[in-house]
Amino acid sequence: MQMEQPQFQLMDEDQLSAELIDAQYDLRKTRGQKNAKSLLILVNGIELAGKGEAVKQLREWVDPRYLRVKADEPQAVSPKQVFWQPYAQFIPAEGQIVVLFGNWYTDLLNSAMRVSDPINEAQFNEYLKEMQDFEQDLKNNHVDVVKVWFNLSWKDLQKRLKAMDPSETHWHQMQGVDWRNRKQYENLQRLRQRFTEDWFVIDSKNEKWRDQQFAQYVLNAMENCPEHRVRASGKWKQAKIPEQLKHPANTRAAPEEYKPELKKLSAKVAQAMRSDPRNVVILFEGMDAAGKGGAIKRIVKKLDPREYEIYSISAPETYEHSHPYLWRFWTKLQTDDDICIFDRSWYGRVLVERVERLISAAEWQRAYGEINRFEQSLVKHQTVIVKIWLAISKDEQAVRFKAREETPHKRFKITDEDWRNRARWDDYLKAAADVFERTSTDYAPWHIIATDDKNTARVEVLKVILKQLQAE
Amino acid sequence: MQMEQPQFQLMDEDQLSAELIDAQYDLRKTRGQKNAKSLLILVNGIELAGKGEAVKQLREWVDPRYLRVKADEPQAVSPKQVFWQPYAQFIPAEGQIVVLFGNWYTDLLNSAMRVSDPINEAQFNEYLKEMQDFEQDLKNNHVDVVKVWFNLSWKDLQKRLKAMDPSETHWHQMQGVDWRNRKQYENLQRLRQRFTEDWFVIDSKNEKWRDQQFAQYVLNAMENCPEHRVRASGKWKQAKIPEQLKHPANTRAAPEEYKPELKKLSAKVAQAMRSDPRNVVILFEGMDAAGKGGAIKRIVKKLDPREYEIYSISAPETYEHSHPYLWRFWTKLQTDDDICIFDRSWYGRVLVERVERLISAAEWQRAYGEINRFEQSLVKHQTVIVKIWLAISKDEQAVRFKAREETPHKRFKITDEDWRNRARWDDYLKAAADVFERTSTDYAPWHIIATDDKNTARVEVLKVILKQLQAE
Numbered sequence A, B: 001m002q003m004e005q006p007q008f009q010l011m012d013e014d015q016l017s018a019e020l021i022d023a024q025y026d027l028r029k030t031r032g033q034k035n036a037k038s039l040l041i042l043v044n045g046i047e048l049a050g051k052g053e054a055v056k057q058l059r060e061w062v063d064p065r066y067l068r069v070k071a072d073e074p075q076a077v078s079p080k081q082v083f084w085q086p087y088a089q090f091i092p093a094e095g096q097i098v099v100l101f102g103n104w105y106t107d108l109l110n111s112a113m114r115v116s117d118p119i120n121e122a123q124f125n126e127y128l129k130e131m132q133d134f135e136q137d138l139k140n141n142h143v144d145v146v147k148v149w150f151n152l153s154w155k156d157l158q159k160r161l162k163a164m165d166p167s168e169t170h171w172h173q174m175q176g177v178d179w180r181n182r183k184q185y186e187n188l189q190r191l192r193q194r195f196t197e198d199w200f201v202i203d204s205k206n207e208k209w210r211d212q213q214f215a216q217y218v219l220n221a222m223e224n225c226p227e228h229r230v231r232a233s234g235k236w237k238q239a240k241i242p243e244q245l246k247h248p249a250n251t252r253a254a255p256e257e258y259k260p261e262l263k264k265l266s267a268k269v270a271q272a273m274r275s276d277p278r279n280v281v282i283l284f285e286g287m288d289a290a291g292k293g294g295a296i297k298r299i300v301k302k303l304d305p306r307e308y309e310i311y312s313i314s315a316p317e318t319y320e321h322s323h324p325y326l327w328r329f330w331t332k333l334q335t336d337d338d339i340c341i342f343d344r345s346w347y348g349r350v351l352v353e354r355v356e357r358l359i360s361a362a363e364w365q366r367a368y369g370e371i372n373r374f375e376q377s378l379v380k381h382q383t384v385i386v387k388i389w390l391a392i393s394k395d396e397q398a399v400r401f402k403a404r405e406e407t408p409h410k411r412f413k414i415t416d417e418d419w420r421n422r423a424r425w426d427d428y429l430k431a432a433a434d435v436f437e438r439t440s441t442d443y444a445p446w447h448i449i450a451t452d453d454k455n456t457a458r459v460e461v462l463k464v465i466l467k468q469l470q471a472e
Helices: A013-029 A051-061 A104-113 A121-140 A154-163 A166-171 A182-192 A207-223 A255-275 A292-300 A327-332 A346-350 A361-380 A394-406 A408-413 A416-423 A425-439 A454-471 B013-029 B051-061 B104-113 B121-140 B154-163 B182-192 B207-223 B255-275 B292-300 B327-332 B346-350 B361-380 B394-406 B408-413 B416-423 B425-439 B454-471
Strands: A038-045 A068-071 A097-101 A143-151 A200-203 A279-286 A308-312 A339-343 A383-391 A446-450 B038-045 B068-071 B097-101 B143-151 B200-203 B279-286 B308-312 B339-343 B383-391 B446-450
Touching: A013 A051, A013 A207, A013 B408, A038 A051, A038 A104, A038 A207, A051 A097, A051 A207, A068 B308, A104 A121, A104 A182, A121 A143, A121 A361, A143 A207, A154 A182, A200 A207, A255 A292, A255 A454, A279 A292, A292 A308, A292 A339, A292 A383, A292 A454, A346 A361, A346 A425, A361 A383, A361 A425, A383 A425, A383 A454, A394 A408, A394 A416, A408 B013, A416 A425, A425 A446, A446 A454, B013 B051, B013 B207, B038 B051, B038 B104, B038 B207, B051 B097, B051 B207, B104 B121, B104 B182, B121 B143, B121 B361, B143 B207, B154 B182, B200 B207, B255 B292, B255 B454, B279 B292, B292 B308, B292 B339, B292 B383, B292 B454, B346 B361, B346 B425, B361 B383, B361 B425, B383 B425, B383 B454, B394 B408, B394 B416, B416 B425, B425 B446, B446 B454
Parallel strands: A038 A097, A038 A143, A068 A097, A143 A200, A279 A339, A279 A383, A308 A339, A383 A446, B038 B097, B038 B143, B068 B097, B143 B200, B279 B339, B279 B383, B308 B339, B383 B446
Antiparallel strands: none
């Protein structure tokens, strides 16, 4: 079932241009506002249908300064890369419009059409599902996604191929597709029909109509950015706080036992991370002074700084605020970073931002699903994610806070904010309980480690990492 | 002559840590201030000297959230890439500290030491000069650069190689260097001595001393960021305003001549840009309404949007302000973007920012040299830069402004700012005159094109591009 296309009429070009520009400016004005929106336009289609010409024409009608067009050589989907990784940086910020051709659908079709080692049906469907989920997450986060397929019938395509200026042939290629081969053409059409149900499909035979249909569709998308749900659905079912969090207990290790074991384990973990063909992501959450820094130090003990990256996550920067919350992690996690350690992480969304009421209930309640999909994508594409919660008791935290205040070179570690957070201890426990309940998945489980005795905790952390690396 | 090393004494570790953290916080506080500073620490040295350990130790003494460590696999310098291109994004913003190992010196040594096709002495020296100039530009723009060489004698290196745990050997490699080969070791020492004169060289035999020397040096660099010259030197010698700018004259072309020629030239230019093995950068400057947009349209007429990128440059964003002015162009110009067109450009520094007094005289007067070096680096590394000034007369501008105000879909093109700029017409002419005088180089000459008759101007633009592409 094709998306219903409204009765189409050619508009006066100057009128169309004026309306497009007005709509652009209205969109731009939403930056930093509560109703901020941005628009991502995915452009795909049959070769020679004139995607490029239509985008060029659009660019002439709008204020070109505020329409970004991004096009790279098509790639293939890869088991080592999440489909959004090459494109995350181009996802528009509030008030922006981005046209992306050469996008994840190009890569997907590419990989299904290529002669050697094409992806199979099941993989194709799995990718589609992942892509559609990702787009829904974008939409929920105020990035509207519209998708346009420039179509051309077999007959029209052959006509254009014949009429083509030979000097212009070089970019009319898609790896592995011969546009003069009817079987391949039909195969492509069959494949794309599996996802273009909610796309705007333009018959590109008539060039003028094509350009106007495209521009009018974009105009409509800008003028009618849908309101995405902002109210939380029903009553929130608070998870029960795990006993380990309420009463974190561990036995004190004697230094003469702990030290050799720590040393041995540090070396083992280093070796395991290095030799793992997957990327390794280790993230730490927990109350202030729970010992995240110290634990991280032991993980990297036997590594060279060239082998890992440590991210200390605090509040987003201004320019990050104008993107979906997870955007700064999409852009940080690059496929060639083998070992990434996060001192606090994307869970800030459902911890500090929830507890401090920096966001609406609808936003944090939605975030668990977003985070799960994000982690699942990474895990599917050869990343192992180790999630560790360091559980400290309230008494032990008080002891450490005081010690920090009394030690000059540790004083920076304790601020008013830490005391404020401590005052909200119970709220954080509740938030943590929901985190475990909703984001401890089989592909990325949580590990809660009691940390009142630092030494035992450090050994535990290393053991947990080792175990998860070896399990899979 | 080695840099003089101050009498060195081990400090109490807690004291050192406390002072480092204080210095970090002081540096951080300068963000957005007039005296804003940042610190880039380049770390190089002999393998196994313990660069990694020293950086790791530093990270433990400072507040690790505010010390970014970046290390990538070493690359080789490449004729298609300016040495700073892979690293530009890691240059610290105001208040930040970045440790970069795996930096341009690693790449340079790599390329000189490799067995197949090493770069020769002359190239080595040329790169060195370029790097040192770039670092000076960074320093002038409040990014302090300190460089540390971790040294190890031949004897000590061999000792460490023997004692090394075999499981840790894999990252102790530099392409093409065999650290057990004395001749290679000595060759490397000879090469590095050609640039480490102003480096801090640490004998890394004693690990404790090594770590402390490094940390103390960084502490000193943070505490004593030098004041870079902010006053303009002497009297400014204003260039004479070219006659073409004062009285831009061109003959009106008849449409029946102009149209076929334009069409022919558009195709030729597209072909020339495509087939050129170099990257092509075309930039436009000129008064408002001079027709930059229209000219750009004709350049890309025969191109597909996938083949080029258009950048419309306006005032920098907040986060760009915390970097050197040219930074946003360093990070934009990627080696795989074949054709980049700039609607306004880095010349904003010496045009609008100068005329509107947004920056000090010292800053704009320094900028000509910075721009020349920037362009020269690009040209050396296989980029052709076409710089076009569209010269409109004041009368014709008035006509176009009025026409814009009266046309709904062009109204967005005319704002109060345009009228303000027009009031400063003579100041802009003077600024333009200095631009031509000081930045029209043999490697990147300026082309002034009279534009009162748009058609003639568009033809001229295409001719000029074609000529410059074919000249070289």
